[in-house]
Amino acid sequence: MNSNLIDALFVFMLAAFIGFEVIRHVSPLLHTPLMSLTNALDAIAVVGAIVLVGERKSTFATVLGVIAIIAATSNVVGGFFITDRMLRMFKSSRPAKK
Amino acid sequence: MSPEFAGSQYVIEIIYLIASALFILSLKWMSSPATARHGILAGEIGMVLAIGGTLLRHGIVDWKWIIIALVIGSGIGIPLGMVQMTAVPQRTALSHAFGALCVTLVGTAEFYLRTPDVPKFMMSVLSMEVILGGLTFTGSLIAAGKLQEVLPQRPITYKGQNIVNLALLAVAIGLAVYLVIHPEAKQVFPVIVGIALVFGVFLVIPIGGADMPTVISLLNSYAGLSAAAMGFVLDSKLLIIAGALDGSSGFILSVIMCKAMNRSFTNVLFGAFGQVQASAAAGQEARSVRSATPEEAAAILAAANKVVIVPGYGMAVAQAQHKVRELYDLLTKKGVDVRFAIHPVAGRMPGHMNVLLAEADIPYDRLMEMDEINGEFPQTDVALVIGANDVTNPAARTDQSSPIFGMPILDVDKAHTVMVIKRSMNPGFAGIDNPLYYLDNTLMLFGDAKQFVGAIVKELGGH
Numbered sequence: 415m416n417s418n419l420i421d422a423l424f425v426f427m428l429a430a431f432i433g434f435e436v437i438r439h440v441s442p443l444l445h446t447p448l449m450s451l452t453n454a455l456d457a458i459a460v461v462g463a464i465v466l467v468g469e470r471k472s473t474f475a476t477v478l479g480v481i482a483i484i485a486a487t488s489n490v491v492g493g494f495f496i497t498d499r500m501l502r503m504f505k506s507s508r509p510a511k512k
Numbered sequence: 513m514s515p516e517f518a519g520s521q522y523v524i525e526i527i528y529l530i531a532s533a534l535f536i537l538s539l540k541w542m543s544s545p546a547t548a549r550h551g552i553l554a555g556e557i558g559m560v561l562a563i564g565g566t567l568l569r570h571g572i573v574d575w576k577w578i579i580i581a582l583v584i585g586s587g588i589g590i591p592l593g594m595v596q597m598t599a600v601p602q603r604t605a606l607s608h609a610f611g612a613l614c615v616t617l618v619g620t621a622e623f624y625l626r627t628p629d630v631p632k633f634m635m636s637v638l639s640m641e642v643i644l645g646g647l648t649f650t651g652s653l654i655a656a657g658k659l660q661e662v663l664p665q666r667p668i669t670y671k672g673q674n675i676v677n678l679a680l681l682a683v684a685i686g687l688a689v690y691l692v693i694h695p696e697a698k699q700v701f702p703v704i705v706g707i708a709l710v711f712g713v714f715l716v717i718p719i720g721g722a723d724m725p726t727v728i729s730l731l732n733s734y735a736g737l738s739a740a741a742m743g744f745v746l747d748s749k750l751l752i753i754a755g756a757l758d759g760s761s762g763f764i765l766s767v768i769m770c771k772a773m774n775r776s777f778t779n780v781l782f783g784a785f786g787q788v789q790a791s792a793a794a795g796q797e798a799r800s801v802r803s804a805t806p807e808e809a810a811a812i813l814a815a816a817n818k819v820v821i822v823p824g825y826g827m828a829v830a831q832a833q834h835k836v837r838e839l840y841d842l843l844t845k846k847g848v849d850v851r852f853a854i855h856p857v858a859g860r861m862p863g864h865m866n867v868l869l870a871e872a873d874i875p876y877d878r879l880m881e882m883d884e885i886n887g888e889f890p891q892t893d894v895a896l897v898i899g900a901n902d903v904t905n906p907a908a909r910t911d912q913s914s915p916i917f918g919m920p921i922l923d924v925d926k927a928h929t930v931m932v933i934k935r936s937m938n939p940g941f942a943g944i945d946n947p948l949y950y951l952d953n954t955l956m957l958f959g960d961a962k963q964f965v966g967a968i969v970k971e972l973g974g975h
Contacts, residue, residue, distance in 0.1 A: 462742055
C-alpha cells in the first residue's frame with residue numbers, strides 16, 4: 415500500500431515534468447485548442463466514475479457516479495469535437511490554397 | 513480472484529499504459545499547427561482505449577447506468593462542441609466546471625464508501641481532491657456566467673474580501689486536517705465540500721472580464737490537480753498522468769498570462785486582481801484627438817506598404833473578424849504586407865484571437881506574437897487597432913503611476929500612423945486612460961468595429 419503511494423508520487427512528479435516540457439513548446443497560436451484538448455484528456459476521470467457505477471456498491475455512489483459520468487463524457491465528446499473544429503481552421507498561406 | 517481475471521488485470525493496465533503514452537504524444541503534437549490534428553487523434557484513441565479497458569474490469573457488474581450516462585453525456589457534449597468560436601471562453605470555463613464536478617462527486621462517493629478506515633495519506637489526498645474540485649466547480653461556473661454576461665463582468669468587491677477568502681480556505685484546510693486525524697468524524701466531510709463550493713464563488717466574483725485569461729488558466733490547472741488527486745485515491749496511474757499533464761498545462765498558461773500582464777503569481781492566487789481597476793477611472797482632461805472617416809482610413813491603408821492589425825476583445829464582441837478578413841484580402845491583393853499582432857492576453861482566454869482569426873480564414877503564419885512583431889513597428893506604415901485598448905497603452909512603458917505600468921505592450925505608437933477603431937472616447941473596460949489616442953500620429957476611427965471595417969472595405973473596392 416505504502417509503496418504504491420510512493421510509486422504514484424513518482425509517476426505524478428515525472429508526468430508533471432513531462433507536462434511542463436511538452437506544453438512549453440506549444441505555440442501561443444494554439445493555446446485555446448490546447449486548453450480544450452487538455453480538458454478533454456482530463457475527463458479521463460470518467461474512468462473512476464465508471465468503476466463507481468459499475469461496481470454498484472451503494473445507491474448513493476451510483477447516483478453520484480452517473481452524474482459524474484455524464485459530466486465527464488460531455489467534456490470528452492465536446493472537448494475533442496471543438497478542438498478538432500478549431501484546428502481545422504488553422505491554415506497556412508504557404509501551401510497553395512485550394 | 514481467479515488467475516484468468518488476474519491476467520485481464522494486466523491487459524487493462526497495459527491498455528492504460530498505452531493510453532497514457534498517447535495522451536503525452538497528443539500534447540506533444542500540439543506544438544505546431546501542422547501536427548496538431550494528429551494530436552487529437554492520439555488523444556481520442558487513448559480515450560477510447562482507456563474507457564474500453566475500464567469496461568473490461570471484472571468488478572463491473574452493472575452496465576445499464578454506465579451506458580445511459582455515457583449516452584446522455586455525449587448528447588450534452590455534442591452541442592458543447594458546436595458553439596461559436598466567440599463563445600469558446602465560456603464553453604471552456606463550463607467544461608472546467610464539468611470536469612471538476614465529476615472529480616468532486618467521485619471523491620465524495622469514495623469517501624462514504626471507504627470511511628472510516630481511510631489511511632491518513634489517502635484522506636489527505638481525498639480532501640485535497642474535493643476541495644480543489646469543489647472550488648473549481650463553482651469558480652468555473654461563475655467565470656462562465658461572467659463570460660456569457662449572465663453575471664456582471666465588473667469585479668464585485670468589498671472590504672476585507674481577501675481576509676474572508678483566506679479565512680474560508682483556512683477553515684476548509686483545518687477541517688481536512690481534523691478529518692485526517694479523526695477519520696471517523698464523518699459529519700465534517702460535507703462541511704469541507706460546502707466550504708470549497710462557497711470559496712469557489714468568492715474566489716471568482718472579484719475578477720473582471722479583462723483578467724479572465726488568467727483565471728481560466730488557473731481553473732484549468734486546479735481541475736487537473738484535482739483529477740490527479742483522484743488518481744491517488746483510486747490508485748490509477750493513468751488519472752495521475754492525465755491530471756498532472758492538465759495541471760501543468762494550466763499552470764504554464766497562467767504563468768504566461770501573468771507575465772503578459774506584469775502581475776505576480778501570488779497576486780493572482782489571492783484573487784487580488786481586478787481591483788487595480790477600480791482606482792484609475794478619474795483624471796481625464798479634454799485633450800484633442802484627430803479622427804478620420806472610412807474614406808480617409810481606406811486611402812491611408814491603400815498607400816501603405818506594411819500594415820499591422822492589432823485585434824482585441826472588441827473585435828470579438830463586434831464579430832468583426834470576417835470583415836477584417838475581407839480587408840486583409842483586399843490589401844494583400846494590392847500588394848500591402850498585412851500582419852496581425854497578437855498580445856498574449858488579448859481576448860478572454862489564452863489564444864482567443866488566434867482562433868477567431870483562423871475561423872475567418874486568415875492564414876496562421878500572418879499571426880505574430882508580441883515579441884516577434886514589436887521590433888517591426890518602427891518600420892510599419894499603419895498600425896490598425898481594432899477593439900484592443902490596454903495592450904497598446906504606451907503608459908505601461910512610461911508612466912510609473914499607471915496601474916498597468918510594466919505590463920508588456922504592443923508598441924503600436926512607434927508605427928508611422930496609428931489608427932484606432934473605437935466606439936467612443938470612453939475608457940475601456942479597465943477604466944485606464946490611453947495616451948495613445950492623443951498622439952500626433954494617431955487617428956481615431958469612431959464607430960462599431962464591424963461597420964467601420966466594412967466601410968473601409970467598401971471604399972477599397974470590396975462589397
